[in-house]
Each structure stands twice: as C-alpha cells, then as structure tokens.
Amino acid sequence: MPAPFVVLACGNPSRGDDALGPLLLARLDRYLACAGRAGCYELIEDFQFQVEHALDLQHRTGVLFIDASESAAAPFELCPLRPDPSPSHSTHAISPGAVLSVYERIAGEAPPPAWLLSVRGNSYELGEGLSEPARRHLEAAWLALERFCQTHFVRPVV
C-alpha cells in the first residue's frame, strides 16, 4: 500500500523563485524523517503538475499540492482544493485542480481531500537563486506547512 498522504511539489530549482516548491518539499522530507513519520507521507517532486499525477492520488487519504505562484497573496495561501474542469491553456502542465479532475474521470470516483499551498514568487529567471521576498515567503510557508502536518497527522496503513 502507498503512504496514506501524498505531497506533490513542483518547480525548477534553477529558475529563481520557481524553486519554492522543491525547497519546501526537501525541508518537509527532513522534518518527517526526524519526526519518525516518513512512512506516512509520500513526497513527489516534479517540474510541473501533469496528467499522470492523477495516478499518484490513488489509495490516499489526502493530498497536498505545493507550488510557487505569481498571483497568490504574499507570503502564501493555503486552502482546500476542488476538482477544476475548466479549460487549461498551458501546454505541458495542468493546474492542481485539473489533476483532481483527471483523477475523477479516470478513476470514476471523487479524489481524496486535497489542499493547495501557493507560495508567492516574483522572479523566475534561469540560473537565479531565490529572491529576497521569496526567502521570507518560504519561511512563513514552512511554519504553515509544519502546522498542517501536525493537524493532518496520519499513520501508515498496516
């Protein structure tokens, strides 16, 4: 059986603030290992959300998406997520809500409860590090993520 909870983070570590998702995921990985809860969560990093991530939602009790965002209020937004069947116009990436929607259609059932953590980013240039505002947003988002994990404590299925 897969871990009960899956965390999907996306971004390119070499594209400035686009690294926010992978950085939070790496920090979460260390935190869960220290807390002895690594088996409760599967952490998945990718460059962008895609149709096949719908398959990663099977047999889960919950899912959290993490991504950088140009439109989220600073420093971050954390909110429940519902399937979004509206048109997507990006080529090779889809929104987290669309991932849930794809799951609904290929699995024929409602997706697991889902949340989206959108961390405000500002600059996405190749070869850049995190911007100064993004560093602050990362710290604020991390505190929220830690609280989220405590609230949504899950045990491995035996």
Place this chain on the structure above:
Amino acid sequence: MSYHLETADKPEQLRRVAIDPVSRVEGHGKVTLLMDEANKVQQVRLHIVEFRGFEKFIQGRPYWEVPVMVQRLCGICPVSHHLAASKAMDVIVGVNCLTPTAEKIRRLMHYGQMLQSHALHFFHLCSPDLLFGFDSDVGKRNIVGVAEKYPETARRGVLIRKFGQEVIRMTAGKRIHGTGSIPGGVNKSLSIEERDQLLKDVYQIVGWSRDAVHMARELHETDPSTYNSFGIFSSHFMSLIGKSGEMDFYDGKLRARDEQGNIFFDAVPPADYEKYIQEEVKAWSYMKFPFFKSLGKEHGWYKVGPLARVQNCNSIPSPLADAERREFIDYAGGLPMHAALAYHWTRMIEMLHAAETIKDLLHDPDILGHDLLLSGERKAEGVGMIEAPRGTLIHHYGVDENDLVTMCNLIVSTTHNNQAMNEAIRHVARRYLYGREVTEGLLNHIEVAIRAYDPCLSCATHALGKMPLTVELRDCEGRLLHALSRDA
C-alpha cells in the same frame, strides 16, 4: 531575407492582432498578425519574446555536472538534454563506443522519453483540437472535454505517459533530475525486478500505441481535404539516420532530403554539423533561423521531427511501426507529405516504434549487465546529437584543461523548425483569416498549426497563474479595440 507575409510594406497603417503568449505552447511565444482595413492579412510572425541564456547557464561548470544541469533547461524534455549532453561528454572523455549495457540502458531511457512525450502531446494537447474541431466551443476543446466524451482515450493517454515515466525513473534513477547517464556510460542498469515490472505492462502499451496510430490515420481519412492541406508548404527534411538507413532516435548520422524526397546530403557525422548548418538572426525574434549553408537563407530551411524522420528513413526497425510507416508513405502517394497535421500521424507511428523498442530491449539480457563505464583519451571538444521528441537536438561543448566548460552551443528541435512554423501559420492565415473578421475559432487555427510541431519554447517555469492567453485587437494607431483573456 524576407518571406511572403513576413514583413508588411507599411506596418504602421495596419491593424494588429496579438496572441500573447500562444496558449498550450510552452514558453513565451507570441503570434502577431497585421491586418489592413479590409481584414486582409499583411504580416504574420511567430515571435519568441524570451531570451533564455542557456549557454551562459552552462559555461564555467565542470563537464561532469553538465548532463545533470542541462535537465533544468527544460522541464518538458529533460531526458533529451540529459542524453545529448552525455553523448557530447562521451567524446570529451574519449569514449567513442559505450559498453552494450550502457548503450542499451540509455536507449531504453530515451525511448521511454519519446513514448511519454508523444503520448502527452497527442492525447492531452492535440486530441481536443482533432476530436472536436478547430473552432469548436473553447470550453470543450481541452483534455477534460476529451475525457468526458472519450473516456478510454483519455485514460490510455495518461497510462502510456505514466509507463514512459516509469521507464525513465528506472533507467535514470529518479523521476526527475536523473543521474543515470554520465560521461562514458551509465551509473546503473536494471534489476530483474525492475525489468519484470516493466515487462508486465509493455504489451498493453504496444497495443494501445498501435490503436493510437489507427486513430490518427482515421482522422486523416475522415477529412482528407483539411488534413492533407492544412498548414502545408514544401521544404527540406532533416534527421539522424542509423547505419543501414533505418530510423534511430538515439544515434546516427545526418541525412537531409529535398521537398521531392531526393537525398540532399547523407551520412554527415554529428561533429560536422557546422559545415552544413548555419543560423540566421532576425531582429524581431530571439529564436534563430537555421538553414543549410549550401542553399542559403532563402531556400535552405527545413523541417525536423516526426514528419521528417518517418519520411527520411528507409525503414523502421520494429515490425508494427514499419508496417504503419509503409501505410503512411502509400497514403502520401509516393511523394513526401508536407501537411502540418501529418505530424500527428507520424508522431503516433513513432510512439508505436518507441513502445516496440522498449519491449525488445526489456528482453535483452544486456540491460541487466554490470559493465557500465568506459574512459579514454581526454578531448577538448565534443558534439552530442540525438533525435528528441520534437526533432534533432544538438549539444556542442568545449572544455578546458581545468575540466570547465568554456564553450556551449545548443540547437534545439524547435529552433530547427522556426521557419517552418512561421510558414505554417502564414499558410493558415492566408487560407482562413484573409478578409474575414477574426474570431477565437479562427485564431485557434493558428495555434493548431503551431501545435502540430509540438514546439517547446523552453520553459520549466510553470508557476501558477503565469501563463494567461491574451488576444489583442489594435487599430492602425496602436489603440486597443478589443481584448480577450483567460487564465492558464
């Protein structure tokens, strides 16, 4: 050099329509159309408005880091960059021929990439246009619409893509940021358990891929007047070809054919590409325009990718895909097919070939071997070339005595197709937009032509809310008359 509809005589007097950025086309692309008062198109251009600075990103890094770092250039086809850079670095470390295990593991990785990329493009990006029509309701013309009306098609698309990703994960070591391919070889082979896990599903994937070829073919046969002429123009083709003239995505020598199908050059070693290909810079786009030197800028441009590869090779070394290739050649009537939508049909033939090749490699005991790495006499310069999903990909590096990269030149597939994509949208503009009021459906015809080439304008930045589609209508003085916008 300027082509018909590339540059209008008096652009300041024309109405401007901008598609900015091109929706469902990765990166920062933009199409502008200049129209006169009678709605007659006078100028059409596909611009690339983002300067990427790939070369600067790579220069100064140790050569052994490059195959990993280049994956961050593009989140869409990182494996293609990983392997092209590895091949160039093989030359740098003096390895001309890999161990059988190393070469077959790399091939497995690459064919996994071809499979997942082609599946994503056809089932997710293009099938909405093809199944619902180019000017159907925009609310239906997306993958969700496909999933509702064709649930099995959408499900297969997801599962083929997932299988390709699993092949990559097992050969590259990780789902992304893989380290499997290194200068001189690979750092892992497959375990028996990994092989058996893939073998369990591969026959189903071959079957579905064959069905997908038939689906693409049926679309052509159902509406030949559209499919055989949409975005059509003649040009040369170019791709890598294997030793016996067969299709080979991983290795080979360059072959080009003219618009009639005659071989123009052949057996050109990758290291000699600069003797045959030159790039032109135009003031209105950051993307260069490559052309064959001997023909010059005006006549020397060409197409790459599935349509070129399927028609450039003598055969495909897998039986089901080769049978489909012959059907395609027969359908085209003995002369090369140049219609843009034929890219989809040929892309599915390639997907089938990728699936069959993966199946064959999984039955090859060499993929379980442990002889992974070779070294040789260190060189200062190396060229690596592969056939990536979208076409020929060239990586060229110079490395100094301190092992640092001093020179880097990349020619990506989409750059090879730059002039071809511009020609395709000019053809569509002439045929569908000339003298008519511009509607969303008509503008989508432009995008359909671009999407046939599956351009990847390089962008792993995907941050939420970052890719809206905006269409602007401006009068001859630049005043905004009307705008449409929708979020990504």
